[in-house]
Amino acid sequence: MISILLSSSTTTTLLPSRPIYTSNPPYFSTKTTRIRHFNVSCDATNGDQNQNHNLSPQNVQTSQGKIDRRNVLLGMGGLYSASSLIPDIAPSFATPISPPDLAKCSRGTNLNTGEPLDINCCPPIAKYTDYKLPPVTNMRFRPAAHLASKEYIAKYEKAVQLMKELPDDDPRSFTQQAHVHCAYCNLTYEQKGDPELKLQIHNSWHFYPWHRWYLYFYERILGKLIDDPTFGLPFWNWDNPPGMVMPDMFAKKDSPLYDPLRNLDHLPPALADLNYAAKPSDNSKVIQNNLTEMYTEMVRGVSKLEDFYGAKYVVGSTPDPGPGTIERGSHSSLHVWVGQATKSGEDMGNFYSAGQEPLFFSHHINIDRLWTIWRKLRGSKPKDFNESDWLDSSYVFYDENARLVRVKVSDSLDQDKLGYSFQEVDIPWLKNRPKPRVKKSKIATTSSAPRADSVFPVKLDKVVKVLVERPKKSRSKKNKEEEEELLVIEGIEVDSAKFVRFDVFVNDEDDKPDEIDKAEYVGCYSQVPHKNSTGVKSKIRLGLTELLEDLDVEDDDKILVSLVPKANGDDITIGGIKIIYAS
Numbered sequence: 091m092i093s094i095l096l097s098s099s100t101t102t103t104l105l106p107s108r109p110i111y112t113s114n115p116p117y118f119s120t121k122t123t124r125i126r127h128f129n130v131s132c133d134a135t136n137g138d139q140n141q142n143h144n145l146s147p148q149n150v151q152t153s154q155g156k157i158d159r160r161n162v163l164l165g166m167g168g169l170y171s172a173s174s175l176i177p178d179i180a181p182s183f184a185t186p187i188s189p190p191d192l193a194k195c196s197r198g199t200n201l202n203t204g205e206p207l208d209i210n211c212c213p214p215i216a217k218y219t220d221y222k223l224p225p226v227t228n229m230r231f232r233p234a235a236h237l238a239s240k241e242y243i244a245k246y247e248k249a250v251q252l253m254k255e256l257p258d259d260d261p262r263s264f265t266q267q268a269h270v271h272c273a274y275c276n277l278t279y280e281q282k283g284d285p286e287l288k289l290q291i292h293n294s295w296h297f298y299p300w301h302r303w304y305l306y307f308y309e310r311i312l313g314k315l316i317d318d319p320t321f322g323l324p325f326w327n328w329d330n331p332p333g334m335v336m337p338d339m340f341a342k343k344d345s346p347l348y349d350p351l352r353n354l355d356h357l358p359p360a361l362a363d364l365n366y367a368a369k370p371s372d373n374s375k376v377i378q379n380n381l382t383e384m385y386t387e388m389v390r391g392v393s394k395l396e397d398f399y400g401a402k403y404v405v406g407s408t409p410d411p412g413p414g415t416i417e418r419g420s421h422s423s424l425h426v427w428v429g430q431a432t433k434s435g436e437d438m439g440n441f442y443s444a445g446q447e448p449l450f451f452s453h454h455i456n457i458d459r460l461w462t463i464w465r466k467l468r469g470s471k472p473k474d475f476n477e478s479d480w481l482d483s484s485y486v487f488y489d490e491n492a493r494l495v496r497v498k499v500s501d502s503l504d505q506d507k508l509g510y511s512f513q514e515v516d517i518p519w520l521k522n523r524p525k526p527r528v529k530k531s532k533i534a535t536t537s538s539a540p541r542a543d544s545v546f547p548v549k550l551d552k553v554v555k556v557l558v559e560r561p562k563k564s565r566s567k568k569n570k571e572e573e574e575e576l577l578v579i580e581g582i583e584v585d586s587a588k589f590v591r592f593d594v595f596v597n598d599e600d601d602k603p604d605e606i607d608k609a610e611y612v613g614c615y616s617q618v619p620h621k622n623s624t625g626v627k628s629k630i631r632l633g634l635t636e637l638l639e640d641l642d643v644e645d646d647d648k649i650l651v652s653l654v655p656k657a658n659g660d661d662i663t664i665g666g667i668k669i670i671y672a673s
């Protein structure tokens with residue numbers, strides 16, 4: 091059995107860090123549950139800047155229709171009384187999240203210690219109006235960064251330069267735009283409707299729509315500064331071998347697109363590693379592993395919406411309920427790959443500072459592009475949740491005219507109406523279905539590994555192997571089309587102030603955890619450090635249907651699952667594993 095334990099905390103005091111914040115990382119407590127008080131007299135309108143807001147304490151629109159929130163909260167008393175444990179699922183009285191009250195923005199809080207954080211990214215306060223998508227008269231064109239022309243690069247540099255020259259208190263300035271990201275992910279806002287909980291748009295189904303809107307306004311601000319309504323941001327095409335290095339335009343020291351707070355070992359020609367584990371990557375494997383990772387994130391594991399998008403997050407949800415495939419895979423890996431090789435990983439390697447890195451925007455433009463590609467690949471299958479808890483979720487941003495506007499998830503889904511298109515490039519991962527190392531392996535029947543129910547909760551300070559029962563076997567083709575078999579890994583608790591990563595393999599006889607490009611690899615969990623430790627439980631679901639077919643073990647009644655810690659396994663605890671079927 092192999093045992094892997096890597097620490098990424100190669101902190102050196104010689105490296106520069108973001109000067110505007112002092113470094114005082116919060117400490118993680120090993121507390122396994124968090125107590126929350128339901129505030130029955132929750133006063134959602136108090137301090138409300140916008141009385142036409144869709145949420146009042148009396149009447150709440152839910153998927154079940156209009157109900158009295160107060161009654162619901164009182165009614166919950168029996169189940170979750172004043173100080174009870176939180177279920178790690180979205181509450182059943184769901185209400186879509188709405189814009190935070192900017193006047194109540196606070197410095198983030200370390201939820202384990204209750205201490206305020208040493209960062210302050212609250213935006214200027216203003217009243218919002220509802221945003222109406224303007225008619226599309228000029229399409230914006232988003233080029234692949236590695237293919238962009240000299241003229242385009244000069245234009246983009248000029249735009250970012252002008253943005254950096256805006257006064258710091260202009261909501262369109264580079265500093266304020268970076269704060270937008272920080273504020274929505276460092277628990278600085280109260281959740282409107284449940285002020286006892288803070289707002290976090292990562293690791294949930296807000297990941298795609300929130301970042302789409304964020305980029306949309308950032309792009310329009312840049313276009314306005316250079317007076318070019320066709321300006322589109324470049325995408326970092328890291329899912330395609332020619333794009334698997336940091337794009338040159340970001341690596342020139344005298345450019346406004348350069349950021350000194352980076353891992354300088356990862357300037358070109360270093361290969362961008364989508365399975366980065368905070369140690370030097372094996373260059374001979376990176377490209378093939380990257381293509382398999384992309385196939386896993388975009389094709390294999392995502393037949394159900396939740397598995398691509400991430401878990402439901404509504405008013406009452408605790409932060410980080412569960413990231414989708416890209417968010418917990420290539421997305422996190424590249425954040426940390428770009429950021430400094432320190433514990434807090436500025437700029438890109440930590441949510442609070444990521445928006446200060448110009449490359450961040452090209453990283454997320456590529457994710458925006460992948461979202462569009464994924465929706466096209468769906469064909470006639472559903473592309474979006476049809477729940478109002480998602481569609482009616484709303485956020486606020488400053489637009490190119492410095493007006494605060496409220497936008498809804500439902501308006502973010504049609505890229506044509508948003509008025510931009512992407513340069514067409516190869517999609518080499520699309521047909522990259524990995525081959526099994528061993529077909530018809532007998533390892534699950536001969537292994538002496540313990541059964542899953544006797545092992546958890548367990549700390550991932552070494553490789554953990556368990557046998558997991560399959561409630562159904564020998565499924566028909568029809569049944570497989572209707573239901574996805576999913577490996578659910580739940581109660582994942584990590585020190586969210588650190589970069590953590592583990593990979594998951596099924597029936598892997600050879601134990602070569604650095605070779606991702608085999609059918610035995612199911613997926614990973616990795617996360618970008620937050621400035622605050624949240625200490626809540628997350629859950630991921632990994633699609634098994636195609637994998638079990640490829641391994642030719644559909645008739646087996648159990649599988650052998652290996653959980654392989656790749657970074658800071660000491661700081662990961664797993665609560666349980668099971669197999670479910672989702673239709």
Ligand code: C2O
Pocket residue numbers: 271275292301421425444454
């Ligand atoms: Cu909002 Cu990649 O992070």
